[in-house]
Amino acid sequence: MTTMNQPITCVLVANRGEIARRVFHSCRERGISTVAVFSTPDAGAPFVLDADTAVHLPGTAASDTYLRAEVIIAAALRAGADAIHPGYGFLSENAGFARAVEAAGLTWIGPSPAAIDSMGSKIESKLLVAAGGVPVLTELDPATVTESQLPVLIKASAGGGGRGMRIVRAVADLPAELEAASTEAASAFGDGTVFCEPYLETGHHVEVQIMADAHGTVWAVGERECSIQRRHQKVVEEAPSPLVERTPGMREKLFAAAVAAARAVDYVGAGTVEFLADEAGRFYFLEMNTRLQVEHPVTECTTGLDLVALQLEVAAGGKLPERQPSPRAGMVGGAAIEVRLYAEDPAAGWAPQTGTIQRFEVDGLAADFALPARERGLRLDSSVEAGSTVSIHYDPMLAKLIAWAPTRTEAARTLAKALATARIHGVRTNRDLLVHILRHKAFLAGETDTAFLSTHGLETLAAPVAGPAEEKLAALAAALAGAALRRDQARSNGVLGGLPSGWRNLPSMQHTTTFAGPAGEHPIRYALTRRGLKAEGFGGTGVVHLSAEQVSLDVDGLVRTWHLAHYATNAATVIEVDGDGGSVTFTEVERFPDPSLAVAEGSLTAPMPGAVVSVHVQAGDAVTAGQPLLVLEAMKMLHTIGAPVDGVVAELPVTVGQNVDVGMVLAVVNAADSAVK
Structure with a gap:
């Protein structure tokens, strides 16, 4: 960083989603104007509306928009910004971009290009810190x-x-x-x-948050543990680290190594030094991220420091106190846990999901993007709101939910309940996985190494929070709410006129509705009579309250309540049921399905929208179960589509470069036994 003592009055964030909104929040609090840049798919995204000014970057791919340094700098100059904050990802650790920002006369809110060069390469950074005595792999x-x-x-x-x-x-x-x-x-x-x-099969991913100014002060703000990961990407992060808490002397050694790494490159700004540690507390340098981290809120919630505000202050030439301020008494400290809510299906190979967010509500929030104002609470840093579209073009992370409390156990309990009862409609998420992790006895005991998901079984951890029995009750609630909805619609259309509710001159006939949920199909047979509810398989269940949006049932003396929402899609009617036992998404099964919509036996359909980047077989080839047939790219990740069984490729209707939608047939594989016939 070469621009010193230059007041910052207007910041352009060269990023998107929740990190753009997070930076805008701190800027607004300090009277700093904000500028967003957005690609074509992001035109209606919340972060665009949060900014004072927004500049369109035509295109969809990151390479045409958020990775174009020259168009981002031009946007900043055009909008009157005097500083650029890179967020994380994209160009945040690109030294060439930092140099171009400074050459344009703008303040770069980040470390110097030289520091980025030194630490931005994992290869070079290892050599650098190893020379200073830091252990490396x-x-x-x-x-x-x-x-x-x-x-x-x-x-x-x-x-x-x-x-x-x-x-x-x-x-x-x-x-x-x-x-x-x-x-x-x-x-x-x-x-x-x-x-x-x-590759170490098990270990602990522990990192140290650094904050440094241009006057020689370097803080080791605190450590975080981010060991629970999927596909090498963090999903649960916390401060402080359980491993460090139980290992005498480890924190001091970690902090010393992190500060030494920062001083080795005259680091200025916010950064994170990452280590891989074993159960004995021995640690090895992995890398230094020369930017703000996704998981920075857990550090903010345990220290009371606004890390983005400190970035702005340091970038303008400000001086940090020699000693880091102590946490405000009664306001912070204790523990904080963050989970990353992704639009993905963990049980289907982490397949990313797309669609429209119909509803996004979390009860009990104390803050959005803000610092703690009391000793316990919930914070949401979200990139989406109701009506937002989740596309194939960018990372599938929807939001970060953070809980802080005087103890780690309370933070985990609070966070799990908030997730389990949140109303998230429109796309499948990893919410159930996160709830199971937070409630797992090994997690609560602080046993959180990088093999957590494989050790405890992804199949178990990714199972719906609402088990089969709970799902069956939710299906009954969906059937009753559907009947109430049809009744309300009929009345609004004048079909029932002024007839009283439930009026009929013959005994009520049994109704049958079938719903498809995670546990399979649920045929619900019921009748609402003068004597109450009669439902097959639900003895001892009575109606307490019934409407299209809420159903309360007396289940063997316990009153249970579900909240419901109905959405009509091109394929089917979707019913979202949220209750204290978990949330369930149902589709109403058509009584007379359209046979033209059926696909051939052995068909492999696209699990997500994406682009075909490679095809490894041809029609007529013999294949074995699991053999890669083709590769899709979606949300900047590659997804291999493998053969479901041993057999022969009967059809291969897609080609390299082709864009596909969910449900499109990619290939048809005839099983070996059927091929013989």
Whole structure:
């Protein structure tokens, strides 16, 4: 950072989503004007409306919009901004972008280009810190990796977020995985450089938040543990680290190593030094992220520091106090836990989901993007609102929900309840996985290493919070609410005139409605009579309250309540049922389905919208179960579509470069036994 003592009056955020909104929040509080840049798919996104001024970057791909340094700088000059905040991802760790910002006479809110160069390359940064005595994992030359060195981890030299990472357990797989990792890294960061290092099956991902000014002061603000990850991307983050809390002397050593790394490059601004640690507290340098981290709110909620505000102050030449301020008494401290809410299906290979957010509500929020104002609470940093569209073009993260409390157990309990009862309609999310993690006895005991998901079973952790019995009750509530909705619609159309509710001159006949949910189909047979509810399989259940939006039932002496919403889609009627036992999404099964909508047996359909980037087989080829057939790119990740069984490729209607929608047939594989016939 070369611009010193230059007041900042207007900030352009060279990013999108929740991080843009987060930076805008701190700017507004300090009287600083804001500018957003947005791609064509983001035209109606909340972050665009949050800014004082917004500039359109025509195009959809990141390479045409958020990775175009020259058009972003031109937008800043055109809008009258005098500073640029890069957020995280995209160009946030691009030294060339930082230099171009400064050359344009703008203030770069981040470390110097030289520091980014030194620490932005995971390869070079390891050499740098190793020279200072910080322990590191040995880098391996992919061309010379042997069986004895397996498994290895391929990593992108630039960027983060799990993109460009691959675990390799066989030397024969290394060339293909290197190519795939390089392609993914180039798409996400504009740099396809990758390298290898030994892969530790279990460990703890512990990181230290750094804040430094241009006058020689460096704070180790606090540590975070981010060990629970999927596809090498964090999903649960917390401060302080349970491992550090129970390991005497570890915090001091971590802080000293992090400060030494920052001083080695004359670091200025916010940064994070990441380490991989074992259960004994031994740690190894992984990388330094020369930017603000996604998980920075847990540090803010335990220290009371506004890290974005400190970035702005330092970028303008301000001086930090020599000693970091103590947390405000009674307001912060204790523990904070953050979860990342993704539009994805963990049980289907983490397949990203797209669509329109119909409803997004979390009860009990104390803050949106803001610092704590009391000793416990909930904070939401969200990129979406009701009506937002989740597209295929960018990361599937919808929001971050953070709980802070005097104890870690209370923070976990608060966060799990808030997630379980939130009303999130329109797209499938990883919400149930997060709830199961937060309530797991191993998590509550602080046993959170990088193998958490595999150790405790993704199938179990990703199961619906509402189990089969709860789902069946929710289906009954959906059937009753549907009847109330049809009654209300009939009345509004004048069909029933002034007849009283439930009037009929013959005994009520039984109604049957079938709903498809996560546990399968639920045929609900019921009748509402003068003597109450009669429902097959629901003995001892009575109606307490019934409307299209809310159903309360007396279930064996316990009054249970569900809130419902109905949405009509092109494919079916969707009913969202939210209750204290979890949320369930149902589709109403058509009594007379259209046979033209059926697909051939053995069809592989697209699990998400995306683009076909490679095809590995041809029609007529014999394949084995799991063999890659083709690869889709969606949300900057590559997704391999494999053969479901041993057999023969009967049809392959897609080609490289083709865009596909959810449900489109990608291939048809005839099973080997059927092919013989």
